[in-house]
Amino acid sequence: MKKVVKFGGSSLASAKQFKKVGDIIRADKSRRYVVPSAPGKRNKNDTKVTDMLYACYEAASTGASYGKLLSAIKERYEQIIDGLELNLNLDYEFKTIEENFIAKKGSDYAASRGEYLNGIIMSHYLGYEFIDAAEVIFFDENGTFLSEKTNEELSERLAHTERAVIPGFYGSNPDGTIHTFSRGGSDITGSIVARAIHADLYENWTDVSGFLVTDPRIVENPVPIETITYKELRELAYMGASVLHEDAIFPVRREGIPINIRNTNKPEDPGTLIVENTCRKPKYTITGIAGKTGFCSVTIEKAMMNSEIGFGRKVLGVFEDCGISFEHMPSGIDTMTIFVHQSEFEQHEQFVISNIHRAVQPDSIELESDLALIAVVGRGMKSTRGTAGRIFSALAHARINVKMIDQGSSELNIIIGVKNADFEAAVKAIYDIFITAEL
Amino acid sequence: MKKVVKFGGSSLASAKQFKKVGDIIRADKSRRYVVPSAPGKRNKNDTKVTDMLYACYEAASTGASYGKLLSAIKERYEQIIDGLELNLNLDYEFKTIEENFIAKKGSDYAASRGEYLNGIIMSHYLGYEFIDAAEVIFFDENGTFLSEKTNEELSERLAHTERAVIPGFYGSNPDGTIHTFSRGGSDITGSIVARAIHADLYENWTDVSGFLVTDPRIVENPVPIETITYKELRELAYMGASVLHEDAIFPVRREGIPINIRNTNKPEDPGTLIVENTCRKPKYTITGIAGKTGFCSVTIEKAMMNSEIGFGRKVLGVFEDCGISFEHMPSGIDTMTIFVHQSEFEQHEQFVISNIHRAVQPDSIELESDLALIAVVGRGMKSTRGTAGRIFSALAHARINVKMIDQGSSELNIIIGVKNADFEAAVKAIYDIFITAEL
Structure with missing residues (x-):
């Protein structure tokens, strides 16, 4: 049994959240490949680390003052490290980031550091191997994702790696520079990893107990959907339901790997299972x-x-x-x-x-x-x-x-x-x- | 108040039916222009005179024996004349028909004699003027109905005719030969006459008390429709309901003249009123x-x-x-x-x-x-x-x-x-x- 587990930003926003994630991963030995997002919001008025990185890069690359912004980002990660009581120092990583910001290595590079650093922390915390996504996920010179090349190299690499953390959201161009998927792209990375290892299940952990039957802004506390087919999901997404990143569906769908949307804050909830097909009678007539x-x-x-x-x-x-x-x-x-x-x-x-x-x-x-x-x-x-x-x-x-x-x-x-x-x-x-x- | 009344074949199949028609016309002085069909079936196994005429012409024009067929047709008309106790002899008409059949004057000519002869009887019976449709309804050399020429000449002619019988179903080509509408075309003649005289109402008398809500072969004794718009009628006709000849709608519709479908055998029934538009609330939600x-x-x-x-x-x-x-x-x-x-x-x-x-x-x-x-x-x-x-x-x-x-x-x-x-x-x-x- 092999599972890929992807955690969203709110699941990794603080040491407290990291601990929940650690408990989830350790509770099931088959959760062998972990795809983290960058730290998200800890509360309603917080800022996502990815947004802080974009702002900091914008300042650094245009010659404006960026020191405070960079310190605030480092502070976010150090709080997590301290909270987890890890013996880990990110000084070297932040020095490199600062240099690359000044050298204008691109906003994709900047944005990707949120996942990159979170991946390093996660691998230390879990004792899993860290694999930089830039080494295993590839784009061509036009920014088109190279699915077959990625799948081959990633399969090969993971065949020799029992347990690993692979940061979400980014990969590399042919010249080695960083290229990101569109926002929310960690979902895609998780799906790509699941395909490469022929996973039995792709768990996508977030802060809701699965997809809801309808928009909670219209209906108060709508019930979650237990099982949904890819086709139904696509139809609801087309009509405006905000669900998984669309490109995250293709890699696992072609392998027939189900996706399970789960809630990091309520791991006891079964969440929503996304499947190619099912004989399971739906709980309600409509999905x-x-x-x-x-x-x-x-x-x-x-x-x-x-x-x-x-x-x-x-x-x-x-x-x-x-x-x-x-x-x-x-x-x-x-x-x-x-x-x-x-x-x-x-x-x-x-x-x-x-x-x-x-x-x-x-x-x-x-x-x-x-x-x-x-x-x-x-x-x-x-x-x-x-x-x-x-x-x-x-x-x-x-x-x-x-x-x-x-x-x-x-x-x-x-x-x-x-x-x-x-x-x-x-x-x-x-x-x-x-x-x-x-x- | 001016009404055009058209009677279908079953309304004129026998002397008994003619008497009902006479009573209907005499009951309302505004029923001034009468459009008769040819005699239809008197019972389920009977043959329509129009079909007898086609068969007789086929025989006569190909040199086969047709005498018996022609006598049977004449017999149908003589029974009506006798039943109505009219002082009328159709020998001359039948002699002319026989000559024209042998001279191959066309199957349109042959078919039209059913209405022609019925028109002569009707005019005698009512004391109305007889107007041969060939003199007032015109087609071009391709058989296309000339609506404007017909309307002008027919208006002019009827402006000087208080009460008249105009046989349905046919008119004439530019060379004077007879041309018919398609089967059921007497409905069209009635509509053309109604337009020409700016009738207040076009009554179409048949053997049912109006259109039915649905097909009586599917639902037993469906209720009749009281009022229907042209648009609704067209929609039901398109979807298979057998209603008025479609071309019968255009002449009256452009003048805003309503059509009333009535039952000769139940003149007390109001029948169906076909209108351009109405504020009348329909009796049922659906028409x-x-x-x-x-x-x-x-x-x-x-x-x-x-x-x-x-x-x-x-x-x-x-x-x-x-x-x-x-x-x-x-x-x-x-x-x-x-x-x-x-x-x-x-x-x-x-x-x-x-x-x-x-x-x-x-x-x-x-x-x-x-x-x-x-x-x-x-x-x-x-x-x-x-x-x-x-x-x-x-x-x-x-x-x-x-x-x-x-x-x-x-x-x-x-x-x-x-x-x-x-x-x-x-x-x-x-x-x-x-x-x-x-x-």
Whole structure:
């Protein structure tokens, strides 16, 4: 049994948090490869070390005074070291960092030091080997991640390493300089390591007990999702749910390695298990609800349009010519409605309308703005009749007008359009009918 | 007040029916212009006179024996004349018909004699002037109906005619030969006459008390529709409901003349009123349910497709290249489903699939056949929340799996996809929840 464990910034923000992490890792001998983030916020008003590093580098590389900033960063790490009672001194590392900042080694280099230093501390604390990510994770000269080269070299290196700490977020360019993934990229590093060692499980430890069924800013204390498929996750993420870094999914998904989202502060919680597929019956009919506001709809009417071959293609061609991607295109009889992002559409509005007139000579075109789209996602919907009925009864009961309904044969999700003003009430109503009522 | 009254074939199949028609016309002095069809079936095993005429012409023009057939036709008319105790002899007319059949004056000519002769009898019976449709309804050399020329000449002629009978179904070509509308075309003649005289109402008398909410072959004794808009009518007709001849709607619609579908055998029933628009609250939330079987769905999955500009347009382009019109295109996240007619799709199936692969490199394409589409239509749905909820709850209760849902911003109709095998049960369930439950 081999597990890769990745810990987020809040899980490593202080010595107290490090101790929780240590307990978690020691509790399971299969947690052999550890990917740490940089220290995050210790409280609401704290600053993440990564942000301190960016600011310090900006000052140093432009010749401004940076001493205080660098000391504050060092102080963060020394507090952790002291709290863990480690015999470790980072003077040499900080001297190197200072030199490299002045030599303008790049903001990627600067940002990566947060994980790098945390990795050194973690390896001392655990007694695991430290492997600098720059030696095992590679980008090409254009900054594109080299997945196959990385996988080969990382597999080879870890085959001879029983237990190791590999800092997240960064790797190296062909010239040896540091290159980082986008923010939150430690998730990707963990996924890459899991793939390289053919891990049985990739544990992603954070400060929540897994993904929540819906946005906690809309519904108070939503229940966590126990098991979610990659596909469902992708759908919820697309519709605005903030979940794992998208690129973190590909490396493990191709190997069929499940991801377990866990809570460092509540290690007893099972968290959310992300899987390729499962026969496990979901606890609730739906897996999640996500949505976005700021859409508008263009409704085109023309008698006999259904029998006019090429009608839909011509209409979509007009949007394409303006570089506008469409979200959904529900149709009735003699009418079709195209949902687009309001921000993309507004500047091209009149151009689109006149070109639709030219392309298909409609009887009428109507516009409606300030609409929201909600996705109700769940593999359980396929085997449960009446899901649509429950959704629309709940919305009717909440006095919400449904502007659009779209469900294709996949039966994995139903998309509902409502007014922006009804968005939160609609999400709440759907949550209540499926979760509160099934609790 | 001026009304045009059109009577269908079953309303004029016998002297007994003619008497009902006479009573109806005499009961309302504003019923000034009468458009008769040819005599229809008197009972289930009877033959329509129009069909007898086609057969007789076929025989006469090919030199086969036709005497018996012609006598049988004459016999039908003589029975009506005798039953009405009219002093009228059709020997001259039948002699002319026989000559023209032998001279191969065309099957349009032959078919039109059914209405022509019925018109002569009707004018004698009512004491109204007889106007041969060939003198007032015009087609061009390609058989295209000349609406403006007809309207001008017909208006002029009827301005000087207080009461008249104008046989339905036919008109004349520029060379004076007879040209007919397609079968059921007397509806069109009535509509053209109504437009020409700026009628207050176009009454279309048939053997049912108006349009029914749904197909009586699926639901036993469905209730009739009291008021329906042209748009609703068009939607139900498109989805398979057999209603008025479509071309019969345009002439009156442009003048805002309502159509009243009435029952000759139950003149006390109000029938269905077809209007451009109405504030009248519909009696039921929905106006009608219609549907068709024989569709199949092509579901295309591709991660991130929504953000790929041109994706939908390219997919539809593939169908267009094969000359396949699509019915609906509901989409989820990373998936879109295209509904097409199975009969159109089957022969191009593999071509479509390989071209979709070439055009957009999908992750997967799935096909499902033997699907039915049901349209629930009603202007009342817009003002009633919860319509969708009721539909889908009813379908769930009937244990029917919903394969597709499509509702755009028009809110005038909801399209539902089910398996062919579930089609009738689905229509029944929707009928019951809206009509039986609201009765």
